[in-house]
Amino acid sequence: MSMWKNFTKGFLRENPVFILVLGTCPTLAVTTSLANGLGMGLSTTFVLVMSNLVISALKNLIPDKVRIPCFIVVIASFVTIVDLVMAGYFQAIHAQLGIFIPLIVVNCIVLGRAEAFAAKNSLSASFVDGLGMGFGFTLALAVLGVVREALGAGSFFGHKFISGDGILVFVLAPGAFLVFGYAIAFVNRLNKMMSGGK
Amino acid sequence: MAKPSTFFNMVSTLFVICLVSSAALGVASALTKEPIAKAALAKRITAIKQVLPEFDNEPLSESSTISVDGGSVTVYPAKKQGKIVGIAVETFTLKGFNGQIKLMVGLLPRGTIDKIVVLQANETPGLGDKITAEKSDFSKQFFGKDPATFMLKVKKDGGSVDAITAATISSRAFCDAVTRAYDIYQQRFRK
Numbered sequence: 001m002s003m004w005k006n007f008t009k010g011f012l013r014e015n016p017v018f019i020l021v022l023g024t025c026p027t028l029a030v031t032t033s034l035a036n037g038l039g040m041g042l043s044t045t046f047v048l049v050m051s052n053l054v055i056s057a058l059k060n061l062i063p064d065k066v067r068i069p070c071f072i073v074v075i076a077s078f079v080t081i082v083d084l085v086m087a088g089y090f091q092a093i094h095a096q097l098g099i100f101i102p103l104i105v106v107n108c109i110v111l112g113r114a115e116a117f118a119a120k121n122s123l124s125a126s127f128v129d130g131l132g133m134g135f136g137f138t139l140a141l142a143v144l145g146v147v148r149e150a151l152g153a154g155s156f157f158g159h160k161f162i163s164g165d166g167i168l169v170f171v172l173a174p175g176a177f178l179v180f181g182y183a184i185a186f187v188n189r190l191n192k193m194m195s196g197g198k
Numbered sequence: 199m200a201k202p203s204t205f206f207n208m209v210s211t212l213f214v215i216c217l218v219s220s221a222a223l224g225v226a227s228a229l230t231k232e233p234i235a236k237a238a239l240a241k242r243i244t245a246i247k248q249v250l251p252e253f254d255n256e257p258l259s260e261s262s263t264i265s266v267d268g269g270s271v272t273v274y275p276a277k278k279q280g281k282i283v284g285i286a287v288e289t290f291t292l293k294g295f296n297g298q299i300k301l302m303v304g305l306l307p308r309g310t311i312d313k314i315v316v317l318q319a320n321e322t323p324g325l326g327d328k329i330t331a332e333k334s335d336f337s338k339q340f341f342g343k344d345p346a347t348f349m350l351k352v353k354k355d356g357g358s359v360d361a362i363t364a365a366t367i368s369s370r371a372f373c374d375a376v377t378r379a380y381d382i383y384q385q386r387f388r389k
Contacts, residue, residue, distance in 0.1 A: 032323075062211055065203035070215050077219040081226045088233030091241065095318075152323070168324035 007128045010136030012194070017140035018187040022108040026100045027141060028176040034157050037145030038138065039093040040100060043086070045134025047078045047104050052118040052130035059119050071114045072105070079104045109137060140183075147179050241317075242274075242288070242302075249304030249313040250276045250284040257286060264382060268292065271382050282307055285387060287379035288317065293371040296320040299329070301372070303379040307387075310344045314376065326368030336362050336369070340376060350377045 016022045023044075031037045054074050062070045083101045086094040094101070104110065113133055118126040149155055152170030154162035169175045201207050239258060246257050257274035264271050274286040287303045299319045304312035314337050316330045328334035339360060340348075350373045351357025352366060361369035 058215075061201060062215075063201045063203040063207045066208045066212050069212060073212075073215050073219050077223055080223055084226050084230040084234070088230040088237060091237040165324050171323045 003125070003128055006125060007132040010129075010132035010134070011139060012136075012187065012191055014133075015136045015140060015187065016109045016112075016133055017137060018184050019191070020109075020112075021184070022112060023137065024180075026103065026107065027144065028173070028180060030097055030100050031141050031144035031148055031176065031179075032152070032171045033149040033155075034142060034145040035093065036096050037141035039086075039090070039097055041134070041138025041141040043082050043097075043101060044104055044107060044109070044137055045131070046082060047075065048110055048113060048134040048137075049127060049130035050078045051075045051110060051114055052126040053123065055114045055118040056121060056123045056126035067119065068111075068115075071111060071119075075110050075114065076105045109133060143183060144176070144179055147183075148175055151175070151179075245288075245302040245315050245317055246274055246276065246286040246304075248315050249302050250286055251278075251306075251312065253278050253283050266378065266382070269298070271378060273382065273386065284312055285383055287383060289375045289379035289382075291371045291375035291378065293367070293374050294319065295322060295326045295365070295367045295371070299368075299371055299375055301375045301379070303376055305380065305383045308344075309346060309383075310342060311340050311376070311380075313341050321365070321368045325362070325365040328362045328365060329368055329372045334362065336360075337372070345377070345380045350380065 010016065012019075014020060017024070017027050026040055026044075030040045051071070051074050055071055058070070058074075079102060082104070083094075086097075086101060113129060117129045121129070146156070148170045149157075150166070152166045152168060152172075152175060154160060154164070154166035167175075170179065201211070242258060253276035255275075255277040257276045261272050261274045264273070269290045269292065271290065272288040274288070275282055276284045276286060284307065285305045287305060288300065289303055290298055290300045292298055297320045299321070300317040301314055302317055303314050306312050316337070319327065319329060321327045321329060328336050331337050343358075349357035350359065352359045352361040352369050352373060354361060354366065355370070357373065359369065359373055
């Protein structure tokens, strides 16, 4: 597979959220606004890239039977670093995302990429894979965030374009499922059209 | 190819990975300790400035913390030229609709409430979140009132507070937190 294809697969063809339907817990919970979605997506991207790199570099040194605990330790370390840095330098967004930052540890996407890709592929391919998957995840969260923020709060990136409240259900849990469901349907349709309109 | 999974290989690999990870985390924690503490302090001081008139001391260094009702309340005295101009009370309630609510309540020496800001709340968007000043004028009805005559209860419970429509629980919780702040202020500063 070419590097470019490897990078772009996370956006549509193998989008972790819309196609693989992984990591739905943070996806549904934090996408009440674009800023939250981006914050969560970029934090996860950082963890994905770093853990993919380290795991790919160590893949020949880790005995098969203890590979999962090893992966988890690596991932958890990077997540904790992200958590600390955010608490120190990005207080506002850290307060918003709260518990979901430490929970990146158990995000299936991160461990999934470590196990399915980084443990079998070269350093550079794993780096590109982490970056592509991370951006795909960020893109998905941003799309959900934009839609939910626009409908639910009537604002874009925190800037109000209507007065008063929006359709509140969209910033609450049921709205998350609604937007998520429609987004999956839309992406599936898009993928079908791109693969020859069958 | 991966190393064979012998007992020694497994134990040593895990040991080394954990060792390196904890070292890295130690470094990260040491590096971010100061910014985290600073950010937390900055948040408090901004809140104190919002709820009280101008002061020139450092309320944070003169603060005292009291444990009550399963939580803790912190009192920050604000002074100007050595004279107390107000007390900021960081109070809480466990009666929120969705977890703890934390408020910073500014009280003036004569016993009236100056201003109140919400430090932390997770109330329902569109309903309970109207306790924050950006979302509605609910909290403003407390400003400048003396709790001795202004009953800190919603009207439904026989008090003087206009509750937020469809968010009586959040309104009650807000009153609960303010009452707690006022009680502590009474005990400590008006003997």
